[in-house]
Amino acid sequence: MATKTPAYTAATLPDAETLYGNLLAAVRHAIEHLPPELMHLIGIHSGGAWLAQRLHKDLGLAQPMGTLDISFYRDDFEKIGLHSQVMPSEISFSVAGKHLVLVDDVLYTGRTIRAAMNELFDYGRPASIRLAVLIDRGGRELPIAAVAVGGFIDPAPVASFVLSQTQAGAFVLTIESKEH
């Protein structure tokens, strides 16, 4: 089973690098028993892709990672149309029969992960999909759970978390107040 993930409030939330440290430990534990030649990280643009890159390096993984842009699979196309910046999805390996670890920065309603899974299944049929996220802020609207989490936020603030990366590659977390 996963090691106990620390829970924080908005006041006690540590910086991004600390959270990343938690996440790295949790992912290492989660993939322990998976056959390495069949395991791939897949990062969701953009925060998840950066995290996946760091994880890929820090875990010393041999198999290539992939990146996913879920713009074409979102469920809110009716309301907001096509996003103005669609990044390319890049999965250069076959997905069939593989154990995939999806990586994203914030897990909230679960809709992004639902879209990512739909897209992955259009590439082929994976053996399994696990989820690793830097922050789980609760508020799920779909039955989705992560197996590796950098930190739980409880209660979640009325704000969004924005992950960015410095020139040197260090992660920085900022909180932006939500405008409804």
Added chain:
Amino acid sequence: MKLQIKNGRVIDPANKVDQQTDVFIADGKVLAFGQTPAGFKADRVIDAAGKLVVPGLVDLAARLREPGFEYRGTLESEMRAALAGGITSLVLPPDTDPTLDEPGLVEMLKHRARQLAQVNLYPLGAMTVGLKGETLTEMAELTDAGCIAFSQADAPVLDTTVLLRAMQYARTFDFMLWLRAQDPWLSKGGVAASGAYASRLGLSGIPQQAETIALNTLFDLQRTTGVRLHLCRLSSAAGIDLVRAAKREGLAITCDVSANHVHLTDVDIGYYDSNFRLDPPLRGQRDRDAIRAGLADGTIDVVCSDHTPVDDEGKMLPFAEAEPGSTGLELLLSLTLKWAQEAKVPLIDALARVTSGPGRVLGACSPAVSSAGQLGVGAPADLCIVDPNAFWKVSRQSLLSQSKHTPFLDMDLPGRVQATIVRGQVAWELVG
């Protein structure tokens, strides 16, 4: 009915009158101006303070669509529209269905018009049978029946020999021919004026040579035959230059333009608005400027409405497939006033182009009509009272014509007609 119109600004270009004065009408004629005549007791007094009192407009081209095209317009609806526009005399092109090439048809038309007892109607007879450009019509018989001159409307005469013979025959009886200068081959299939705009829109173009080549042909044949010509719907700067030169030479020519062409150019077509699909097509800025210059220096004698009712089905089609034409009777006076305001033309000169100018052309056709478009003492009391400072919005609701299609739709135009008087009777009046 004894009528007094008081306090109005009377503008009568034919008699060079522009002054604040009263008008007295009796027995369907203009009785006097200024002081009340001895023993005159008005049955009705109309106060025209702040308004213009002008001769009823004479419109040299108005299709009323009867007979044959009644779903587009009837004599009743279109004559009412004419009166609302201050028009009291109309010339009808012969392209009805059937065409006006038989005396019986002309008599029927005149009878219908007389029964309605409103606007004075002057039909043009067809120059060739069925307007086909092949055989001549009985021009003398048609004149006896009431036609004032002969025309091909917009139908071409492909065989130049037929055109020559028609001119010789008309000259024999001194009948006038009213002709469009449009070369049938160069204009074939064209729906817009050749030029940058038509190219951008991918529309088939009609080059200006379609007009100039046709004009040169007409002038040359006119020199040989001596027939009197009225040229209909000029559209190009080059064409107007040719007419100017021909008049200077002394050829017996008069000519007109459509009120649409006094104001609009090809770019007004915008995104293929079929209300701007007209025949002749709208040309460029230079051509419009030349039209205004031609009106100012008298090269162009007349502005007409070119009233051509088209129904919704005819216009709700892609531009090239739509029917050319626009409703114009209710706009002729307003467009004339608008032009006068924009180009700073004195009102008396601008109004001449829709009263005395066309009146003279009518008089040249038929001496019986010599007093149309003017308000001299003893002339038939055909006049219109208009407020030049009031604006009205052109809309489907405000238009009385059965056709609601005009390029000026949704525009506010100057000049609200208050009343139109025909043969001394108030034939139309603004209510409310």
Added chain:
Amino acid sequence: MRNPQLNRHGELTHLITTEGLSRDILTHILDTAQTFVPLAERDVKKVPLLRGKSVFNLFFENSTRTLTTFEIAAKRLSADVFNLNINVSSAAKGETLLDTIANLSAMQADLFVVRHQASGAPYLIAQHVAPHVHVINAGDGRHAHPTQGLLDMYTIRHFKKDFSNLTVAVVGDVLHSRVARSNIHALTTLGVAEVRAVGPLTLLPSGLDQMGVRVFTDMNEGIKGADVIIMLRLQNERMGAALLPSSHEYFKHYGLTQEKLALAKADCIVMHPGPMNRGVEIDSAVADGPHSVILNQVTFGIAVRMAVMSIVAGASA
């Protein structure tokens, strides 16, 4: 006058012509198309963007190629596609254009792809559809063929990267070509260094210089140093209308051969909207040769049409 292709928020809601579209909008379409290109390599070539939407392909002028690419594009977006080939005579017998549109709209059409012989027809349609319905012009008379213009721009960008240094020559029957017009407007908006039109006087419309085009009647001069050559199709009807004497003489002076191609830049690309008349406007050796990117145009055409459909369908009502 507000551009009828844009809604109140300035979003592209119809695609009728490349003329009047900003550089940003054109670039956005090309960028979006780029993300659709890799889909063709996947097993499942579909994305669910237009699932549940009905796309009606209304072709009043026959075309198998364009119709098929639009069908493929719509299906790859998971839309329900209905093809209507209405030739002119049946339309003339019965319904007017607007009646046809009204009937189809009553069947919950979301997007119309229209090809019509009359210039301006798509504008008329766009004026009469509900706000949530979108119109894509698949070619109207001589006026515009915007998706072809866009895929041509995509192709040029793919091979040449930067528009600003390019000399592009459009060769052939420019007078009757909606592809030429759409290309010319897009090229000038995207800031190409020089746009040239090459053809005999009978096939060149007036006002080209006002559109920003340099005109040549000598093909040797016209394609000298060109980076891109776009060859236009010559239709047989042109001989009948006294515009040209024969395709033989046309080919001699305006056909693209290896010899003429040598006058262009060494890395010049040759394009053609198709279908080609081999031996009339283009030599087989050139059409099948290393400079030709004609087949790439076809591939890119699907991604571009997917991009256009996604963008207009996503515009708010």
